[in-house]
Amino acid sequence: MAQILAPSAQWQMGISKGLTDATPLTTKMWGSLALKQGSVKSSAKFGVFAVKSDNSTINRLEQMLNLDVTPYTDKIIAEYIWIGGSGIDVRSKSRTISKPVEHPSELPKWNYDGSSTGQAPGEDSEVILYPQAIFKDPFRGGNNILVICDTYTPAGEPIPTNKRYRAAQIFSDPKVSAEIPWYGIEQEYTLLQTNVKWPLGWPAGGYPGPQGPYYCGVGADKSFGRDISDAHYKACLYAGINISGTNGEVMPGQWEFQVGPSVGIEAGDHIWCARYLLERITEQAGVVLSLDPKPIEGDWNGAGCHTNYSTKSMREEGGFEVIKKAIFNLSLRHKEHISAYGEGNERRLTGKHETASINTFSWGVANRGCSIRVGRDTEKNGKGYLEDRRPASNMDPYIVTSLLAETTILWEPTLEAEALAAQKLSLKV
Structure with missing residues (x-):
């Protein structure tokens, strides 16, 4: 993910008046999303997937939808x-x-x-x-x-399923709000063919060539679903979501979008709205959206939701020491975080495919095989942010963002816990 520099000016959740007259993403603009890889064959455009309807019926529906x-x-x-x-x-x-x-x-x-x-x-x-x-x-x-x-x-x-309520309580705590927590969330997802529930672009019941050429790849044999990713990108920008980028992922048929930097509860609101838009777009395109953290077993990358995080103290001079203290706290609550970081994450966090083992906490500079990664620039500048690589693609962003703030700002370990952890974890880079 590109380095996060500054938070959105829209974090109060208002609607910009200047956007009122903007042109919506109509079905005509998304006409190129008619499937090429799937089993459905239709000339229908993005808004209406009517296989047997004549053109006049489709045109009348489009006219009504775009009124x-x-x-x-x-x-x-x-x-x-x-x-x-x-x-x-x-x-x-x-x-x-x-x-x-x-x-x-x-x-x-x-x-x-x-x-x-x-x-x-x-x-x-x-x-x-x-x-x-x-x-x-x-x-x-x-x-x-x-x-x-x-x-x-x-x-x-x-x-019980209202996780936003508890997150809002944590973010409204004076200690947390004073630290102005920033989040940059990298949402990975997999596109599946409708009838066979197999990744987009993969031969039905078969496998493509091994991983390597697909990450940020270009070409009909390497990139599957780009129109969906691009349509989603524009839909997010139109909606006012603070989307910061997209890219094709390591496994073919898998994509990622990034939201942030977002402040506090805004991060969860923006991710959930972005997921809703993606569900609607894939619905109209006749493709299934999967947030399974390991959609294909074997030598294929899983899908995560890496969460970049910093506080005001981390971003100021001397912030690297604050980051290391935060990592220390995170190491002591590893089990609590793992239990809240998504269903099926044990199939993804195996120590392979750019993940750490689910049972062992680790951290390192520029190491994508650790639980927590610190960037080279953060080490060099002595301040910056950390990346929690443990959350699964199906994690609840309200839970993950608020838990990071709670553990690193509000929670204080006992002396006994600190002494025990000191024997297991070295905070030397």
Whole structure:
């Protein structure tokens, strides 16, 4: 990931007024996303995947999807987005709002059937959505918005899958907010063919050539799904997500996008909204999105969500000593972090394919086989950031970002723990 220099100016989650008249990403702009690798054969464009419909039907649907209603009404569509019962499934539904809004506080709370998402019993199924962050909607355009929400009981208690609530508590702690924690998150993901659930570009039931030419590769035999990555990139920029880059990954059919630098709770909001956009784009392209940390067993790279992290003290003179103290704390809570860093991560963190062993904490300068990597520039300048390489691609960014802040800013080890760790871990570079 490119070095992180400064945080976004949009971290208050407002909508830039200057973006109101921007052109949405229409189906015509995404027409090139008709699949070439998959089993579906269609000339339909990105917005409508109608295999047997005639062109007139497709054109009428496109016209309706792209209607500009702003000359006729002040009403907008708000897409309420939340996290479902598995902890990684994204859900959403739409409602009409009487006029454009600029802040989540202007939006009403809403509810949904939690028994259908694995978040409430059937006899008391109502779950309440609290709007928390707003993004522009690249699918509908205009003043329409995407709304990141968290989830509560009717009595106002956060439900167990609401990890944002606890993260917001940690980030609002005066000690944490004074350190202005920055995050740069590298989200890896795998694109799968719809019917066979096999990576995009791979022969059905077979394997491509070994890893090597695919990372940041160019060419029809090396890059599979670039249009999806590019469409997602532009959708994120349109929405106001602080996306900082993308690249093809080591395993063919695997990609990465980076979000950040983001401040505090913003990091989780931006990653979740970026995941929602990616789900919608792959849905329209007829491709399956996988966040499995090891989608293909064997000599293939897994998928992680490396999290770059720094505090104000780390970024100032003498910051390298603060980083080493943070690494020391992280070493003492390795098991707690691993247990919160994603499901199936034991299949990925094997000590191979640029990972450390899940059972052993390690750190090093420029070492991608460690739990924590410190960059050469950080060592040279005596200040900077660290990279936690342990989180899996399906990790919850609210949990990971807040846990990093808690462990490195709020948590203090006991004297006994420090003495024991001193025997096991050397903090010499």
